[in-house]
Amino acid sequence: MKIPRDQHWDSTLPFMSDPYRYISRTCNELGSPLFQTRFLLAPVICMTGPEAAALFYDPQHFQRQGAAPFRLRATLFGFGGVQGLDGERHRHRKQMFLSITTGPRVQPLVERFERHLRTAILARPAIATVCLYDLFQTVLCRAATEWAGVEIPESAFPRWQRDIVAMFDQAGAVGFNHWLARVSRQNAQARMKRWIREIRAGERKVAPECAAEVIARSREPNRNLLDDRTAAVELLNVIRPIVAVSVYLTFAALALHQNPSYRSTLSDPQGRIRFAQEVRRLYPFFPALTARVRESFSWHSFEFPRGRGVLLDLYGINHDPAVWHDPMEFRPDRFGREQVTPFNFVPQGAGDAAVGHRCPGEDIATALIERTAELLAGNVRWEVPEQNLAIDYTRLPALPVSRLRVTGLHIADV
Numbered sequence: 001m002k003i004p005r006d007q008h009w010d011s012t013l014p015f016m017s018d019p020y021r022y023i024s025r026t027c028n029e030l031g032s033p034l035f036q037t038r039f040l041l042a043p044v045i046c047m048t049g050p051e052a053a054a055l056f057y058d059p060q061h062f063q064r065q066g067a068a069p070f071r072l073r074a075t076l077f078g079f080g081g082v083q084g085l086d087g088e089r090h091r092h093r094k095q096m097f098l099s100i101t102t103g104p105r106v107q108p109l110v111e112r113f114e115r116h117l118r119t120a121i122l123a124r125p126a127i128a129t130v131c132l133y134d135l136f137q138t139v140l141c142r143a144a145t146e147w148a149g150v151e152i153p154e155s156a157f158p159r160w161q162r163d164i165v166a167m168f169d170q171a172g173a174v175g176f177n178h179w180l181a182r183v184s185r186q187n188a189q190a191r192m193k194r195w196i197r198e199i200r201a202g203e204r205k206v207a208p209e210c211a212a213e214v215i216a217r218s219r220e221p222n223r224n225l226l227d228d229r230t231a232a233v234e235l236l237n238v239i240r241p242i243v244a245v246s247v248y249l250t251f252a253a254l255a256l257h258q259n260p261s262y263r264s265t266l267s268d269p270q271g272r273i274r275f276a277q278e279v280r281r282l283y284p285f286f287p288a289l290t291a292r293v294r295e296s297f298s299w300h301s302f303e304f305p306r307g308r309g310v311l312l313d314l315y316g317i318n319h320d321p322a323v324w325h326d327p328m329e330f331r332p333d334r335f336g337r338e339q340v341t342p343f344n345f346v347p348q349g350a351g352d353a354a355v356g357h358r359c360p361g362e363d364i365a366t367a368l369i370e371r372t373a374e375l376l377a378g379n380v381r382w383e384v385p386e387q388n389l390a391i392d393y394t395r396l397p398a399l400p401v402s403r404l405r406v407t408g409l410h411i412a413d414v
């Protein structure tokens with residue numbers, strides 16, 4: 001059976017003008033969980049829904065090698081990183097990530113984050129207007145860099161932070177800002193390459209089990225050390241996404257501001273978990289994922305030809321009315337009532353992180369959101385002046401137009 005087509009000869013522009021909603025809207029219009037179109041002239045299949053997510057994560061049918069667009073590899077991911085691996089090499093590399101980002105490694109990062117947040121708040125006069133998105137970026141960048149075992153001289157820190165932020169904040173940009181993001185990746189990667197070499201040469205002492213040390217001594221399945229460039233790419237694959245959690249922290253603050261009745265739930269661990277899950281479900285971040293058909297196959301009698309590019313609609317699945325009640329409402333308590341599966345709650349990918357490409361950083365993202373929400377509902381005091389808090393869904397990542405400016409930011413317990 002032929003997969004239905006959308007109405008455009010090439011959908012690059014309609015997709016880019018509404019990247020979070022284009023796939024689910026078109027699927028709705030066509031009454032189909034999938035459709036075919038062209039992006040940048042190349043034919044692609046777009047899919048939505050939990051069943052499509054389960055298919056997308058079947059490694060027999062899809063591969064990641066060569067699937068991500070060049071412009072994203074040149075900015076967001078880098079070349080040679082875990083995102084483009086398949087099979088045994090992927091599983092082996094993924095174990096390395098999970099050893100860095102889960103279990104006892106999470107809490108020390110959260111503690112560093114909180115220390116730097118307190119310092120940053122105390123350093124500002126309470127009368128100042130502060131952009132929370134910028135503040136969270138700085139604090140996360142300091143915490144992630146130290147925690148990962150990387151030293152950046154204070155004089156070089158502003159440039160380092162700009163480079164790390166550009167890799168995710170400008171990855172979806174076009175023109176000049178896209179080139180800036182590429183230059184930022186090259187700068188940051190060159191710095192990490194030197195750092196890895198120095199650790200390997202014994203010229204740098206770093207804490208045992210920190211990300212830099214684990215990556216510097218990590219090997220391919222054939223026992224060769226990761227080459228310097230790949231090691232640098234993977235170290236950035238740890239630091240960059242931690243700084244990107246600033247997007248979720250900004251949305252967590254927005255959710256608290258717009259839903260003050262949830263403040264009281266944040267003193268309870270279960271209330272905090274549900275709040276963090278709902279922030280990740282409701283607010284936009286990654287719109288979709290890409291893969292490539294490994295060998296031709298059919299699914300529900302639809303033909304998937306070998307080599308075809310495929311997009312899975314993450315945002316649409318998190319807002320699918322067939323899965324979630326009132327999906328556009330902020331309702332943390334839904335996480336005690338509605339059924340959550342590895343394929344219907346997919347803010348950071350689907351399936352099993354240990355064997356597939358699902359994000360290894362969910363524990364870190366969730367722990368940071370929980371702690372930030374608890375602080376923002378507790379001793380950290382802040383007010384939200386008049387501003388445009390509408391979410392700009394045309395940018396990647398989407399953000400409140402104002403980036404959330406606050407006044408009167410201070411800590412009540414000192």
Ligand code: HEM
Binds near residue numbers: 094242248289360
């Ligand atoms: C800011 C919040 C985050 C979001 C929205 C996010 C989202 C995602 C998504 C959608 C994927 C792709 C999953 C796939 O391809 O199937 C992914 C993969 C990945 N994420 Fe995250 N992530 C976040 C935080 C983190 C953190 C904190 C880390 C590490 C400390 C991290 C490290 C990675 C890595 C290494 C991959 C590649 C995994 C693979 O290909 O196997 N992410 N993330």
